[in-house]
Amino acid sequence: MHYSACLLIDNGKILLGNNLDLPTIKINEGETTEKAAVRVAKKAGIDAEIDRFFALEFFGGKQIYTYLCKIKNIGELDGDHSWYSIDEIKDKQISENLSAIIDKIRVML
16 A cells, blocks of 8 residues: 655744654655645645655554655634644554654754
């Protein structure tokens, strides 16, 4: 299965779901990985665009394409996502995907 994730950073905080994972969505048939990443950001309440490809991770048969996204506009968050600092999540159980990229994003925060 193929998924796209959108890495969104604003004022030193990362947008994460209630499960402490990046906004991630299954890629639809015929959809590009980039469009899926923008779609999941929109679903969370953020109007975003792709900045650049960030990482490809493999977990339990899943391929997760993660894109660093630029925020164009922050709307009303969907209730399933919140902004977190690294300090707020460092002692919590986080997803494998977020854990795999956390060291890469520290320099950006």
